[in-house]
Amino acid sequence: MNEISEIKIDNKPPQERYYTYAYLDEQTKRMIRRAILKALSIPGYQVPFGSREMPLPYGWGTGGIQLTAAIIGPNDVYKCIDQGADDTTNAVSIRRFFATVADVATTEDTAKATIIQSRHRIPERPLQSGQIMVLQVPQPEPLRSLEPRETETRAMHAYEEYGLQYVSLYENISAYGRIAATAGYPVMIDERYLMSPSPIPKFDNPKLDMSPAILLFGAGREKRIYAVPPYTKVRSLDFEDYPFETQTWDEVCALCGSDTSYLDEVVLDDQGNHMFVCSDSHFCAERRENGHLGPLAGHSLAQKSDDSNANRVLQEGIAK
Amino acid sequence: MAYVAVKGGERAITNAHKWLGEVRRGDTKIPELSVSQIREQMSLAVDRVMAEGSCFDPELAALAIKQARGDLPEAIFLLRAYRTTLPRFGFSQPVETAQMAVHRRVSAAFKDIPGGQVLGPTFDYTHRLLDFKLAAEGETEIDSAAQSYSEMPEELATIAQVFEHEGLLEIDGVNNNEDPPFDLTREPMSFPAERDQRLQALARGDEGFLLSLAYSSQRGWGNTHPLCGEIRMGEVSIGFIPDELGFEIELADVPMTECIMLSGFASIEGNAPQYTRGYGLTFGHNERKAMSMSIVDRALRARDMGGEVTAPCQDEEFVLYHSDVVEASGFVQHLKLPHYVDFQADLQFLRRLRSEFTQAKDALNQSSNEETKVAAQ
Numbered sequence: 004m005n006e007i008s009e010i011k012i013d014n015k016p017p018q019e020r021y022y023t024y025a026y027l028d029e030q031t032k033r034m035i036r037r038a039i040l041k042a043l044s045i046p047g048y049q050v051p052f053g054s055r056e057m058p059l060p061y062g063w064g065t066g067g068i069q070l071t072a073a074i075i076g077p078n079d080v081y082k083c084i085d086q087g088a089d090d091t092t093n094a095v096s097i098r099r100f101f102a103t104v105a106d107v108a109t110t111e112d113t114a115k116a117t118i119i120q121s122r123h124r125i126p127e128r129p130l131q132s133g134q135i136m137v138l139q140v141p142q143p144e145p146l147r148s149l150e151p152r153e154t155e156t157r158a159m160h161a162y163e164e165y166g167l168q169y170v171s172l173y174e175n176i177s178a179y180g181r182i183a184a185t186a187g188y189p190v191m192i193d194e195r196y197l198m199s200p201s202p203i204p205k206f207d208n209p210k211l212d213m214s215p216a217i218l219l220f221g222a223g224r225e226k227r228i229y230a231v232p233p234y235t236k237v238r239s240l241d242f243e244d245y246p247f248e249t250q251t252w253d254e255v256c257a258l259c260g261s262d263t264s265y266l267d268e269v270v271l272d273d274q275g276n277h278m279f280v281c282s283d284s285h286f287c288a289e290r291r292e293n294g295h296l297g298p299l300a301g302h303s304l305a306q307k308s309d310d311s312n313a314n315r316v317l318q319e320g321i322a323k
Numbered sequence: 324m325a326y327v328a329v330k331g332g333e334r335a336i337t338n339a340h341k342w343l344g345e346v347r348r349g350d351t352k353i354p355e356l357s358v359s360q361i362r363e364q365m366s367l368a369v370d371r372v373m374a375e376g377s378c379f380d381p382e383l384a385a386l387a388i389k390q391a392r393g394d395l396p397e398a399i400f401l402l403r404a405y406r407t408t409l410p411r412f413g414f415s416q417p418v419e420t421a422q423m424a425v426h427r428r429v430s431a432a433f434k435d436i437p438g439g440q441v442l443g444p445t446f447d448y449t450h451r452l453l454d455f456k457l458a459a460e461g462e463t464e465i466d467s468a469a470q471s472y473s474e475m476p477e478e479l480a481t482i483a484q485v486f487e488h489e490g491l492l493e494i495d496g497v498n499n500n501e502d503p504p505f506d507l508t509r510e511p512m513s514f515p516a517e518r519d520q521r522l523q524a525l526a527r528g529d530e531g532f533l534l535s536l537a538y539s540s541q542r543g544w545g546n547t548h549p550l551c552g553e554i555r556m557g558e559v560s561i562g563f564i565p566d567e568l569g570f571e572i573e574l575a576d577v578p579m580t581e582c583i584m585l586s587g588f589a590s591i592e593g594n595a596p597q598y599t600r601g602y603g604l605t606f607g608h609n610e611r612k613a614m615s616m617s618i619v620d621r622a623l624r625a626r627d628m629g630g631e632v633t634a635p636c637q638d639e640e641f642v643l644y645h646s647d648v649v650e651a652s653g654f655v656q657h658l659k660l661p662h663y664v665d666f667q668a669d670l671q672f673l674r675r676l677r678s679e680f681t682q683a684k685d686a687l688n689q690s691s692n693e694e695t696k697v698a699a700q
Contacts, residue, residue, distance in 0.1 A: 022408060051511040056407040060400065061650050062657025086664045093660055095333055123664045141657065152640055154514045179676060185668035204668040224650050226511035250671055268667055282664055 025072040025105040031055055035073035035228070039219060042230035047192030048160070049143050054226040064097055065223025067120050067139035071101060074135060074219075075118060080108045082116035087124035087265065087282035094122070111285045123186070125207040127264045127286040130216035132233065138201045140222040143229060145189045145199040165197050168240065176245055185250070191238045192231060200237075206249045206265045211237040254279040257299035259290035269304065280304060347392045361385040370578075370607025371395055375648060376402030377508065377527050379577055379606050396529075396648045403649055407508070414503060416562035416571060420581045420604070423557040425479050427608075431551040432585060438479035443556060444608075482553035482583050492552075492598045493591060516639050521623050525616045526605060528646030534611060536636040537618035545634025547601065547621045552583040556608050580605050584617035589628050599628065 023029065031053075038052040057065040075081065081101050085094035089111040097120065098109050110116050113126040120137040130136060146156045149167050159165070168189060175183040182188075188205035192198045200211060201220055211218060211231060218231040231237060241247035255262045257269075257278040264286060266279040278299055281287035291305060348355065362369055362385035372384040376399045384402055391397035427443025430436050456463055486492035505520040507527065513520070525533060540547055558576040565572065582603035588596040601621025603613035622636040635641050645651060 026408075028408070028410070051513070053509045053511060055508075056400075056403040056649065058404045060656065061653030062655075063653065063660065065653075086661050091661055092336060096336060099333070122660075123662070141654070153512075153644070154640065180679070183672065185672050186665035202662075202665050204664055206668070224654055250668060265664070266667070267663055268670065282667075 022104060025075050025101070026058075027055065027069065027072045032073045035069055038228045039070065039073065039230060042219070042228050043217070043232045045196070046231055046235050047196030047198040047229060049227040049229045051226055052228050054223045057223065059097070059100070061224035062141060063093060064120075064122060064139040066221025066225075066228070067122070067137045067223075068097060068100070068221075069223055070137045070219050070221040070228065071118055071120050072105070074137075075101065075105050075107055077106050079105075079117045080110050080115055081105075081118050081120070082110050082113065083120045084124060084126070084284075085122045086267070087121075087126070088284040090284060112289075113285055123202050123204075124265070124282060125203055125210045127281070127283045130210070130214055132215040134216040136214075136216050136218045138203070138218065138220045140199065140201045140220045140225075140227075142187075143199060143220065143222040143225050143227040145187075145197050160196060163195065165191075168197060172240060172242070176242075182241065182245060182247075188247075189240050191240060193236050194238070197240075198229060198231075198237075204250060204265060205239065205247075208237070208239045208247070209249065213237075252279060255297060256281045256287060256290075257297045258302060258305045259287045259295045259300075260297035261287065261290060261295070278302070347390070356389060358382065358385045358389055361388050367608060368393070368395060368398075370605075370609050371530060371612070372398045372402055373607055374605040374609055374612060375399045375527055375529065376406065378402050378406040379575075396652050400649045400652070413563065413565070415574065416564065418559045418561060418577075418579065420555065420559055420579065421481050421484070422478055423555055423559045423579070423581075424576070425475065425555055425557040426578075427557065428479055428553065428555040429551075430482055430553045432482065432553075433485070436480065436482065436485055436553075438476050441475070441479075479555070481555075482585075486598075490595070490597065492585065493600055512643055514640060515626075516643060518620075518624070518627075521639060521643065522602065522604075522616075522620060524643045524646055525603070525619055528616070529648035529651065530609070530612045530615070532646050532648070532651075533615040533619055536622075536642060537615035540618055540622050540634065540636045545622050545625065545637040547584075547586040547618060549601065549618050549621065550585040551614065552585040552598075552600065554580065554582045554610055554613065556580040556610070578607050580607065580609050580613040582610070582613035582617040584614065584621060586621045591628070599624070 025032070027035070034053055038050045042048065042050045054066065054069060057068055059065055059068065071081070081098065082089070083094045083098040083101070085091040088094065089098075101107055102109050113119065113128040114131070116134065118135050118137060119126065119130075120139070122139040125136065144153070144156050146159060146165075146168060149171055150156050150159065159167070172182050172184075175181065184205065186204045187199055187202040188208055190198050190200050190208060190211065199220075200208060213234050213236065214231070215233050217233055220229045220231075222228070239247040250265070252262075252266050254266065256264060256266060258280050261281055264281045264283055267282045269278050269280055271277055280297075281290075291300070362381050365385070365388060366381075368388055369381050369384045372387055372395060373379050373381065376384065376387070378384075380402075383405065384398065387398035387401040387405075388395070390401060425438075425441060425443075427445060428438070428441045430440065483492060483494060487494070505517060505523065507520065507523050512524070516524075539545070541549070556578070558578050560576050561574045562571045563574050564570060580603075584601040584603070585598045586601055587599060589599050590596045591599070599621065601617035601619070601624070603616030603618075603620065605612045605616070619636055619642060622634070623639050623642060625632055625637040626639075630637075632638055
């Protein structure tokens, strides 16, 4: 998308809303804010909260939406991404939801956003102090695949009993010669709580460590909120002889030539041809605006699709 | 191209929803269904939506069914999402099902019980033959049921009252707890779960899931030896005490189905052995749900009864965490959302494993070839 620097202001008069500001009633927002404060006070600890049914299905970002609804105000600038991209369908849908119910300005520009809601990615541009990152979480329990019972896993966290997790990583090494986790790679928060970073690729894990931004995690269906306060140590689990490492690519982004970003593979045909492009759509567009060119610069993917007029359509929709 | 498909934006969404509206309406030459037609003629669907939607409002449930094109879990979701926005002004008094205005009451435990067996409107004993008269256009004639000349007693004795004199059946516990009952719509699930929390989860639980669990119990996976003590269906009145009045007023008469399932004997808290029981209660007329619920309720009491938890239907974490149709449907279907970032991470890993595998195999072939050569020499 090209209009990256433009912030869109939603000018719908508040009295036309059928629901309270930001959808949730004030009591519910207060309950969620209390859970957030508790989560920030005990970094990495999963705080149970009275998650509500939202007008979007469970599994589609209801935890993130409730967090955003509890913290958003009219002066915020809201960005919403899915798989790193601003124009994926669910991100468009959630952004439209808050533009409608919270009279909030929306942006695709990571630097301009005060609240960034995301599913599966942390933006490439380093987060800043004053920003809040809201991550949607399908399964908040990092130990769930090892122990299905919540009563057990809660006790394991209480006793800081994480041996099972290390054994599982060790089993990876004996089976595959390396730690097999690629996304949702478990992290230790401030050397106390084991935490799932949500299904972000391990490529993004280092961005959590000593982040100047507040990191909030919301799991609506599982009814848990957890958080990493600014400047908190976040360590990805590893062994001395098998240190943590992130994904790398032999290719660069075909559109902007970036060799430092997380890349998505795009299948071009059924003959096995593919290209790699930045998963962070705004990062890539900004680089192209600044004159960076990749080997397939000018490819139709870099063109503005009719859908990238989303915000114009959004404006019209709201004006109606 | 696949990439474009997942990047579909605002216009694609808007058009998809317009198309959905068209498909919902179907052939416009056929008259549109009205909400009141659904409410009156699809009443069991309305009852299920209200029960699992945790909201008694036949009009809204019928609207949800219309909007959901008859997809009941989708209609349940619509009603729940609406319900959650409603202000809560208080708790009703517990309903007294003993004072129910009964439409139907049967007991399998006795040939006759005080007040008699009342069949009421039931599918039971119908022969499941398609009635082609209903397919005919226009109004079909209703063959009305004969009116009884003897009056029904004001209150029908419950199965518990029948057993009361001998103490054969575990009696209703009296709730001396001053705390309000657990409310899953406001608090997250917590374990160990008390019976109020379990019953609420079961009342909201998916009918199909509970039916299968109850069936698995009957087939020996945590058998509770159930016997249908009583099913009653009819209207109960909902009483409420507003703070500003201080006395009880009647808000509504609500149709409900209740099932008391007699189960195996046990000595509870050192008392003489008694039948234990499982309990089921739903909005509207839904015996399949009420019976399933009562079997699963009893199975979940295995731990309280000093039994061993061995089967899925006895395991409260298994049952309560997986019974909600809105949660389950959302999470299973969220797999439709793009996952290409994590997929790319996985794909990279798999490619690396495969190339290492191939290299190792090649190296092995090479060395075994050399060995063969050496041996041949």
